[in-house]
Structures are given as C-alpha cells and as structure tokens.
Amino acid sequence: MFSIGRIVTVLAVPFLLSSSSTTGEIMDKIVPISRSFKQMLSDVREQRITPDSAQRQFVVISGLLKSNFPADSAQCQADTVMVFPLRGFSKRAIGGNGSAVGFRPKGFNLFDNSVRGSHPAHDLFIHDMNDDSRDDYTQKPVDVLAITNGVVVATETNWDTLSVFRGGNYVWLYDPCRQGLFYFAHNQVVSVQQGELVRAGDKLGEVGRTGFNARRKRSHTHLHLMYLQIQPDGLPVPKNTFDWLIKARPAPND
Numbered sequence: 001m002f003s004i005g006r007i008v009t010v011l012a013v014p015f016l017l018s019s020s021s022t023t024g025e026i027m028d029k030i031v032p033i034s035r036s037f038k039q040m041l042s043d044v045r046e047q048r049i050t051p052d053s054a055q056r057q058f059v060v061i062s063g064l065l066k067s068n069f070p071a072d073s074a075q076c077q078a079d080t081v082m083v084f085p086l087r088g089f090s091k092r093a094i095g096g097n098g099s100a101v102g103f104r105p106k107g108f109n110l111f112d113n114s115v116r117g118s119h120p121a122h123d124l125f126i127h128d129m130n131d132d133s134r135d136d137y138t139q140k141p142v143d144v145l146a147i148t149n150g151v152v153v154a155t156e157t158n159w160d161t162l163s164v165f166r167g168g169n170y171v172w173l174y175d176p177c178r179q180g181l182f183y184f185a186h187n188q189v190v191s192v193q194q195g196e197l198v199r200a201g202d203k204l205g206e207v208g209r210t211g212f213n214a215r216r217k218r219s220h221t222h223l224h225l226m227y228l229q230i231q232p233d234g235l236p237v238p239k240n241t242f243d244w245l246i247k248a249r250p251a252p253n254d
C-alpha cells in the first residue's frame with residue numbers, strides 16, 4: 001500500500017518557467033502527490049482515517065505542491081486576469097441570481113466526512129431544463145474552463161450512478177501564484193489529466209450532473225467551484241471566490 005512517507009521531493013522548477021521542464025519531470029513530481037491526495041480524500045470519505053491523520057497528510061501534500069511548483073513572481077504579476085469557468089456564461093450564472101449567498105463555509109472540514117451542511121463554494125448554473133447536461137440554447141455541452149493558470153493535481157473520471165460520492169467526476173487544480181487549490185465538481189466529461197499545466201481559459205471538462213446529489217431531479221445542472229487557500233501552516237481554508245468570479249473575463253462560445 002502506498003505510504004506518504006515514501007514521497008520523494010525532486011528538484012523544484014519555477015512553475016511558469018516549466019516549459020524548460022519536461023512532461024516526464026512534471027509527472028515524476030505530481031504522480032506521488034496526486035496519489036496520496038486522492039487516497040486521503042477517499043480515506044476521509046470512507047472514514048478510514050481520523051480527521052487528525054488526514055490533516056497531517058494534507059500538510060505534507062500542500063508542502064510538496066508549494067516546493068515542487070513554486071511561483072514565478074514576475075509571471076504571476078503579469079498574469080492576473082481570471083477567466084469565468086463556464087464558456088459562454090458570465091456572473092449571472094452564479095447561484096442565488098448572481099449573488100454571493102451560495103457560499104456558506106461555516107462548519108466545513110475537508111478532513112471530516114461526518115460534518116455536513118456547509119457549502120464553501122459557488123454553484124454556476126447552465127440553462128438545462130431537460131437535465132441532459134447540454135445548454136438549452138446551443139444544444140451543446142458547456143465547457144468548464146480553468147479560472148487561473150495551474151497544474152492539474154488530481155482528477156476523477158470513474159464516477160458511476162451507483163456511487164454515493166458527492167463530487168462526481170472532478171478536477172483539482174493547484175494555482176502556484178495564489179498557493180491554493182480549485183475544485184471543479186460534477187463534470188460530465190473531464191478533459192485533462194494529472195500533471196497537465198493549464199492556462200486560464202483552457203478547457204478542463206464539460207458541465208454535468210455527476211455526484212450523488214447533483215444527478216437527482218431536484219438539482220439543476222451546475223459546476224460546483226470551491227477554492228481552498230493554503231495557509232502558512234499548510235492547512236486549507238475555503239475562500240469566497242465571488243469577487244474573482246464577478247471580475248473574471250467571460251470566454252465566448254466559438
């Protein structure tokens with residue numbers, strides 16, 4: 001069984017200069033991080049580990065993300081524009097009629113699956129009255145886009161309708177400039193793989209209804225977008241992305 005103690009820190013390459021590092025080098029870094037992160041998430045979900053233990057594992061994982069994917073500060077200053085994460089949509093897609101009310105962080109604990117009721121995220125809705133995960137106007141799937149530059153840390157592509165797992169098919173993206181993790185959940189299609197470097201506006205997948213609650217009739221088709229800010233102690237705190245979303249540049253349909 002994989003042990004987190006076996007993760008090897010390899011030479012750091014400034015993230016946005018990483019065109020000089022090969023895909024193989026990036027994969028060497030990301031694969032053990034991704035494996036231990038996904039293992040931790042599933043151990044929490046199945047309540048196989050204590051919240052304390054999960055927390056300790058996360059601190060190791062976030063430390064490895066920071067050391068292996070350091071920010072290039074000049075590049076970070078130049079690249080401040082964010083892209084609205086649904087192609088063809090803008091701030092009006094934000095749940096609660098484009099307001100900030102969807103974000104309810106109280107009680108959230110990434111490491112304790114027994115705690116429920118919080119929603120440290122925004123839901124971004126498409127027009128899909130017949131629940132076919134296609135936009136009613138264009139009759140096409142809606143692309144989920146990277147909101148910032150980053151590295152794909154983990155994906156799930158094997159969700160099935162029997163699963164009680166709530167996130168469905170997801171993408172976790174690490175943003176080296178902000179030192180935080182974006183989580184894009186409920187996708188119908190995931191188009192990226194762990195280790196891929198993406199730019200703001202790149203396609204990550206397509207909006208869907210995967211996830212235990214998201215697939216139910218009462219749920220309207222949406223992207224669940226969460227951002228976890230990694231603190232100096234290595235632990236994650238959910239941040240309200242509302243201001244980022246309303247300022248983000250919309251990406252038009254082709």
Ligand SMILES: [Zn+2]
Binds near residue numbers: 119121123223
């Ligand atoms: Zn949500």
